[in-house]
Amino acid sequence: MRPQKVLDIEILTGLSKIFRSKGYEGASLKDLSDATGLKKASLYHRFPDGKKGMADAVLNHINNWVDEKVFFELLNTEKTPEERLKTGLEAVRVLYEGGEETCIFRALSMQSSLELFENQISGGMKKWINTFKTLGLALGFSPTDAKEKAYQTLIKVQGSLIVTKGLNDITIFENTLVQIENEYLDQ
Amino acid sequence: MRPQKVLDIEILTGLSKIFRSKGYEGASLKDLSDATGLKKASLYHRFPDGKKGMADAVLNHINNWVDEKVFFELLNTEKTPEERLKTGLEAVRVLYEGGEETCIFRALSMQSSLELFENQISGGMKKWINTFKTLGLALGFSPTDAKEKAYQTLIKVQGSLIVTKGLNDITIFENTLVQIENEYLDQ
DNA sequence: GTCTATAGCTAGATAGAC
DNA sequence: GTCTATCTAGCTATAGAC
Numbered sequence: 001m002r003p004q005k006v007l008d009i010e011i012l013t014g015l016s017k018i019f020r021s022k023g024y025e026g027a028s029l030k031d032l033s034d035a036t037g038l039k040k041a042s043l044y045h046r047f048p049d050g051k052k053g054m055a056d057a058v059l060n061h062i063n064n065w066v067d068e069k070v071f072f073e074l075l076n077t078e079k080t081p082e083e084r085l086k087t088g089l090e091a092v093r094v095l096y097e098g099g100e101e102t103c104i105f106r107a108l109s110m111q112s113s114l115e116l117f118e119n120q121i122s123g124g125m126k127k128w129i130n131t132f133k134t135l136g137l138a139l140g141f142s143p144t145d146a147k148e149k150a151y152q153t154l155i156k157v158q159g160s161l162i163v164t165k166g167l168n169d170i171t172i173f174e175n176t177l178v179q180i181e182n183e184y185l186d187q
Numbered sequence: 188m189r190p191q192k193v194l195d196i197e198i199l200t201g202l203s204k205i206f207r208s209k210g211y212e213g214a215s216l217k218d219l220s221d222a223t224g225l226k227k228a229s230l231y232h233r234f235p236d237g238k239k240g241m242a243d244a245v246l247n248h249i250n251n252w253v254d255e256k257v258f259f260e261l262l263n264t265e266k267t268p269e270e271r272l273k274t275g276l277e278a279v280r281v282l283y284e285g286g287e288e289t290c291i292f293r294a295l296s297m298q299s300s301l302e303l304f305e306n307q308i309s310g311g312m313k314k315w316i317n318t319f320k321t322l323g324l325a326l327g328f329s330p331t332d333a334k335e336k337a338y339q340t341l342i343k344v345q346g347s348l349i350v351t352k353g354l355n356d357i358t359i360f361e362n363t364l365v366q367i368e369n370e371y372l373d374q
Numbered sequence: 375g376t377c378t379a380t381a382g383c384t385a386g387a388t389a390g391a392c
Numbered sequence: 393g394t395c396t397a398t399c400t401a402g403c404t405a406t407a408g409a410c
Contacts, residue, residue: 021298026212029404042376109352111208125353159346165296166312216386229394
């Protein structure tokens with residue numbers, strides 16, 4: 001077999017950059033080709049299902065990253081709940097590059113693309129909520145409060161990313177992360 | 188002059204439905220034509236700047252609606268601040284059809300379209316924040332708290348709309364509105 | 375596995391009749 | 393003011409050489 005000119009991880013990084021910034025409809029195969037360094041036909045060789053397959057791969061890649069970096073930290077029982085919160089939110093900061101990057105869920109959840117990716121998006125959001133709920137319980141919240149706090153955490157992260165983009169001000173994202181941490185610890 | 192087959196308001200309603208659900212790149216002229224009942228060439232007669240002009244008109248239309256229905260209520264000094272909050276949030280509920288509709292800011296703020304509409308989007312968000320800050324002051328918040336509360340209100344509305352779509356559950360939006368109201372009154 | 379070349383289609387936009 | 397017909401460019405996707 002001929003060696004891969006571009007590594008899988010590099011391809012996923014390039015595809016991710018385009019889908020997250022332009023959305024599904026806004027991402028053209030030319031964009032995806034330029035960002036990966038592979039010609040269109042080569043992308044189709046790697047992803048026989050075409051653009052849909054590329055976005056699926058990006059969603060899985062990011063969901064896996066979040067599993068390993070964010071959720072693993074939040075659930076790592078070798079640390080105190082307070083430490084878990086801190087390192088988990090630090091991973092969230094990295095995931096969104098301090099507010100510079102959008103969320104892939106947001107980028108792929110306009111009507112037409114939401115139909116294609118609803119399982120991965122709703123699954124990812126549910127896992128997010130369940131994980132933060134678990135952390136809330138470890139911090140002493142009641143089940144009801146922990147669940148509500150988890151929803152609010154997801155809502156605030158998503159909302160702050162939107163407002164950060166709209167006002168072109170990454171301090172909004174950063175302030176929100178700090179506020180989330182304080183609210184978990186303040187109770 | 189030949190009479191308009193379709194009224195301006197009906198056109199704006201149709202265009203708005205498409206742009207809000209599909210985003211700028213995802214909205215085709217065929218979509219826009221079908222939704223308004225006007226053929227493509229007729230749309231170009233009404234909007235000489237084409238698709239960009241149509242989205243501009245939708246943004247202005249919605250910004251005006253929000254001015255008249257949401258901000259007017261929030262600032263209406265003939266009522267108590269508590270009443271203003273209640274009726275203002277009720278208008279927000281109508282704006283997003285209880286969580287069924289997306290926000291036009293969100294729909295038009297992917298990278299490529301954000302460049303086209305950044306002034307209207309950032310202007311609209313700033314006005315939102317200033318108006319809620321004014322209400323917070325009327326409710327007795329300190330300037331710092333009122334400003335922070337206003338940011339959080341915008342963030343929560345935007346975030347709850349994203350999560351509502353992702354989980355296909357409009358109770359998330361509704362719960363968020365109720366929570367916003369309670370937090371303004373609880374202090 | 376990657377490429378050039380191209381198919382087939384739809385996009386946004388325009389010309390000109392009525 | 394609205395329409396049919398059409399233009400060009402770009403789109404997603406595929407064929408087949410290397």
